[in-house]
Every structure is written in C-alpha cells, then in structure tokens.
Amino acid sequence: MNDIPLPGLFLALFVLINLSAFFSGSETAILTMNRYKLRHMADQGHRGARIVRRLLERPDRLIGLILLGNNFVNIMASSLATVIALRVGGEAAIGIAAGLLTLVILIFAEVAPKTYATLHPERLAFPASYVYAPLLKALYPIVWLVNFFTNGLLKLLGIAPEGGSGTDLSREELRTVVSEAGAMIPERSRSMLLAILDLEHATVEDIMIPRNELEGVDIQDDEDEILQTIRNTSYTRLPLYDGSIDNVIGILHARNALHALLEHGLDSPQLKAIAQEPYFVPEGTALYQQLLNFQRNKQQVGLVVDEYGDFMGLITLTDLLEEIVGEFTTDPSDSLDEVHRAEDGSLLADGSISVRDLNRALRWELPTTGPKTLNGLILEYLETIPEPGTSLKLDGHPIEIIQTADNGVKTVKIVPRPQRKTRA
Template sequence: MHAIPLSVQLGILVGLLALSGLFSMSETTMMAANRFRLRHLAQSGHRGAQKAIALLDNTDKMLGVILLGNNLVNAAAATLVSVIALQLFGEEKWALGAGTLIITFAILVFSEITPKIIGATYADRLAPIIAYILTPLLRICYPIIWFVNLFAAAILRMLGLSLRPSAEASRLSPEELRSLVLESSNVIPKKHQAILGSLFDLNAITVEDMMTPRGNIEILDIEQEWEAVHQQLMTSHHSRLPVCRGSLDHLVGILPVRRLLSGVGSTEFDESALLAQVQPAYYIPAGTAVFSQLSFFQENRQRIGFVIDEYGEILGLLTLEDIIEEIVGDFTTSGTGTDNDLEWDEDGSIVVEGARPLRDLNRMLDLDFPLDGPKTLNGLILEHFQDIPEADVSLKLNNIAVEILQTQNRSVVTARIYRPVTPETPDSLYKEPVT
C-alpha cells in the first residue's frame, strides 16, 4: 500500500464514499418508491419499472445485495483511512482516533444522509434507473446473498415473523384507497374526486339509509273510485307507481305509467287493462349494502325495489336513480313539494320536512346528526322524546338545536334547525330557539 501514491489513495477513498452513497441512496429509493406508480409504468412497457418491481417483489434479496455492498465499501473506506493516517503520522494513537472520526463524519454526511435525502425526494424517478444497477449485481452476488439470507430467515422464524409479507398485507384497504383519492386533488378534478368518494361510501351504507320512507311513497290504490285512479294517472309526475289495494300491505306490483299515457283517455281503459300492464314487485332486504344492491339491480334488470324488514313488511322504496344520484349528485327534477337543495337562511336557521333523511341534512347542511338509529329527522325526534311531540317544542339533538313547528298524524311535519355555533360561524348568523 505504501507504494501507492497518496493522491491515488485519496482518490480511491473518494470513490469508496461515492459507492457507499450509491448503495445508501438505492436502499432509500427502492423502499420509498410508489409501487402503484411503478406497476403502472411496468404495465406500460417501461423496462426500468419492470426491473424495479421484480426487485421489490424479492425485498430480502434486494436488501441483501445493497447492504452487502454498502458494508464492504464502508469497511474498505475505514481501513484505507487508517492506512493513510499511519502513512502520514506514523504509529501515533491520536492519528488513528482522528482518522476514525473523520471517516465517520464523511460517511455520515456524504454516504448516508445526503444520498438518502436525494433518494427519498426523487424515489419514483430514480427507482427505474437504480434497478438497472442492482439487477446485475444481484445476479453476480446471488450465492453470497442466498447464504446470508439463510441466517436471516432462521432468525425471523425464531421471532415468529415471515421473510416476505403476505399479498394481503401489501393491498390497500378501502379507507387507505379513499385517503389516496382525497390526497390526489392536484391530478383528479374535484367533481371526479367527489364521485370516487361516494363510491367508497356505498359499501358503508345500506338500502335503508337511502330509501324513500313508506309514508312518502305515492301509491295507486285501485280500490278507490275509477275517476280518481284515472286522474292520478294523468297528473302523476312519477314514471312508475306502486299499485295496491287499500295500502302497501296489499301490494299488487309496479305500473310503468308512461306505457299507459296513450290509452288512459280511451273508453276501453279499465282496471283489467291497467292490471295487464302491472309488473311483479322486486323486494330488497333492509340490511343490503347499497353497492351490492347496485349489482343486484343490474343482474336482475330492475330499476325499482321495495325495502322490507325481517318480517316482510315494506319499509320504503329504492330506485336505481337514488343510487346514481348518491354517486354523481342530484340531477333529476324534484318531485312536487320537495327541494333537493338546502341552504341556511340569513338568521342561521332552516325549515325542513320531518321526513327528510338525516344523511341528506348532514351532507347538505354540514351537520352531524347520528345515523346509527332512525333514518329521518322525524324518527330521531320521536326516539328522543319516546312520545308524540307537540308543536312549538325545542330540543337539542347531538348539540344541534331543533324547533318543532308542525305535527300531524303522530309525526313531525316540519321543524326548524339552527346552525350550530362553531369558531367559523359569526354570532350574527346564529339564533338560539325559544324554548
């Protein structure tokens, strides 16, 4: 070694530090790279991404070659520094100590921290490039890596750990995927982001959360006077009507109203002609997830179904349009007497129907009514009082002030909701109800 000029030794030392930095950067880059982005590039034919994915699928071997190279280079650098110190200062103990401190500082700054910061910052860009370096190194050093991994695998087995994570562990959960979508606002338009977010919610809610309650369903009672039936068919704004005898407890089926428009005015149009057009009813168990029901609608070629409880009693009505609007937002024309959009009045309150679903109120007014019990505001109020409330009574539901304005037939018809006080709510926009 004394025959080698000092300048060459210093040059070799710099080269060893650079190699150590390369291995350190490789380790951080490969572990920090976005695997989903790499898989997309690999599927598009990107050779570097394909090699990177192959390395990441064998993490134990990839880390083995990186750490093998890094430790060999660092050991060689430390030895070379000791040789240079002895050559310059002789057998002085302080020289060896100083050399140790210098090489530690150099490795820490130039071969560890700086390269790893670069690797973490530009991981997705560097991973396909580094894969071209690591792949041939792994082939060359494979026997050594295999031998070393025998001991690593034995230690992992003693600790009850697996050498490679299961496929399930590397998959994203729905919650993680939802967070990924919400954090991608710079590449996904806001409207598309809202649609994707709604899709994730479909598995968390049931048809009972979205259905039109039984009391709000317009029915065609063929037990009434025929003139009344005829008038209802002419004036109904629904394209399909449930046909029953007396009530929904005696449901006959679903009538596609549009098919009868041309024949309603005919003198030959009677009950038998109407019943000939009635289609069988489609029933949905109350606990069915909305996303599953969307698939069932498609498989059974249905667009409307009646939600039933465990005893077969009809609870409400769900349509394909209800699910689509839950995904993309309201787009159909509102029915008579209904309002799709809700906005706070200037005094910080709003009058709503008691039959309004709590999910709609939470979404449109940014409220926090509980959803694990009753589905409508009327149901929540009745549950709170455990009795039939009277008008002009105020209460707080989950810290939200509600004033009952009108009751009829054992239910709340209308109520006034007051905007909850928040740090962002000006005092001028909040009015406490009079109890």
C-alpha cells in the same frame, strides 16, 4: 497499499464514499416507491419500472445485495481512511480519521442521499435497477447464502420471510388515500369515490322512500283518478296496488300506461297485464350490494320489505346513484324538497327528511345508526312528542320545533350558527 500515492488513496476513498451514497440512496428509493404508481408505469411499458417491480418480488434478495455492497464499500473506506491517517499523522491520527469518516459518511452517504431518495424516488430507483439486475445475477451465490442464514434466523424467531405485509389496502386505508390525494384527484371526483366507499356502510332502509310517502296507482280507482295520479307524479315507475298500499301487485311504468290507455283503456285487467312483477329487496341490504343486484336482475325499482315480509318502502336506481353523484342542484340548502330557506336566513325542514339527506345537504354529521329521519332523531332525543316552540340542540345544532302532530314532528326551524367575527 504502501506503493499507492496519497492522492490515489484519497481518490479511492472519494469513490467509495460515492458508492456508499449510491447504495444507501437507491435502497431508500426502491423501497419507498409507490407500489401502485410503479405497477401502473410497468403496465405502461416503462422498462425501469418493470425491472424494479421484478426486484421487489423478492425484497430479501434485493436488500441482501444492497447491504452486501454497502457494507463492503464502507469497510473498504474505513480501511483506506486508516491507511491515509497513518501516512499523514501516524497512529495519533487514526482516531481523528475515524471521527471524520463517520461524519462524512453520515452526511454525504446516508442522510443526504436517503433524503433525496425519499423526495424523488424515481430518479434514483430506475437508474439503480439497471445496476442491481445484472449485479444480482453475478453475486447470486453470495446473496443466496446470506439470505439462507438470515431467513433461517427469522424462522427460528417465528417470522415467515415470504409472508410479507403485501400492498393490499383495506377500505378505510383506501378512503384515507383518496381523501389525501389533494390536487391529483379533482374534488368532485374525490367526493364520488368516497361516496362509493361509503355505500358499504349504508343500507336500502337508509335511502328508501317510506311507505307513507309513496305515490301509487290503485287498480280499484276509476280511469280518471288513475290518469290524474300518473299525470301529477314525478316518477316514471309507480307501485300498483289493490285497495291498500300494503298489497302491492306490481310496478307500473307510466309510458306503458299511456300506451294502454290509447289502445285498450286502463281497466283493472289491463293494468295487471302491463305491470311488471314486483322486485323485493330486504331492508338490510347494503347499498353497494343492491347496486350490483339492480344490474344483475335488470331492475330499476325495488320494494323494500322487513324480516317479516311486510312492505316498508321503495328504492330506485336513481336514488342509489344520487348517493354517489349527489343531487343535481347547486345550492345545498335548496337541494331537497324538504328544506326551505326562510326570510330571516334560517331553514325550515320537514320532519320526515332523512338524516343522511340532511347531513349531505347541510354538511352535518348527525348519527345515522339510529333513527333514519329528523323526526325520529328528535323523538329519540326528547323521548316525547314536543310542543311547538320547543328548542333543542342536536349534535350542537340549534333546532326549534315549529309544527307537530299527534304522531310526530312536522316542521322544524334550523337556526344557523353565528359567524365568528375576525379582526382586521
């Protein structure tokens, strides 16, 4: 070492500091890479991504290799700094050299490269992988020995090194990822993805058409009444019942009914012959599961029943898909038949509107775990059927009762919150 000229020692120290920066930066870059982006790039054939992915299959070996190299170059740099200090200023300069080297390594070989690697991991991870892959093979015995003792120590502490935390995301974690995707996912697509995730939190009872609002065909009606019902309805599939809506015997397709009318007429036997078998759905079925059930059973309409088998309402595939894509309208206040805008700017809402639809249309967050309709929510809050003119606040939203009936609230007036004035 004494035969090496001083400029050579400084050059060697400079190289060692750069190697330390390489190990520190590449470690951060590889370990902080987005695993899903890495998997996608590897599947697309990116060679660097494939090597990094293989290295991350055994992170203990990778970390052992990086720390082995990093500690080696840091110790060598410390030894060189000591030799240089003795050459330049004697023993008194050793302390100064140690302090300067610590500062240099901290700035140039730790903080700076690791910060850069955090901001741009791909720029360091992929080139470094071409170095680590052959280096790991060359130093495998040493790395294996280090990992053997390290993993043994972890097992003594009750930690399984091979367990790992994995990269699987829970539903809520995936929701957070989608919500914070920003410009990477268009707002419309982001809303649809979040709606798909929310299907697990809602049941068919939340979006079904209640029994008392259903349009159906009674086989006991005469032909003119049946035609009038089919002509006036906005649905292509209607419940076919015998005397009472509680006694549904099938699902009638309007197109089939018109064909039967032209060929044979719409008498009771003919209606039964062309009707489809009713498809029953338990009220507590999650919307996501029901979407799969519709696909599996080749159905588009389901009759919702409670735990006792009583008929409660009807759910369609269209209603379910609208939970994902939203209503096919542009003005939120006009997206529902149950909501109308008054001349004074307030909104008139039907008490039968579902809480979920109201939340979606007005961007509210009324609770959906209790009553399913606005009428039910008001009755639960007041614990009585209110008189017209009664005012209240639901979750901070001013509401005035406009019309009531013996069995509940018919119409409410939703007063918009006043806009805050901003100073110029």
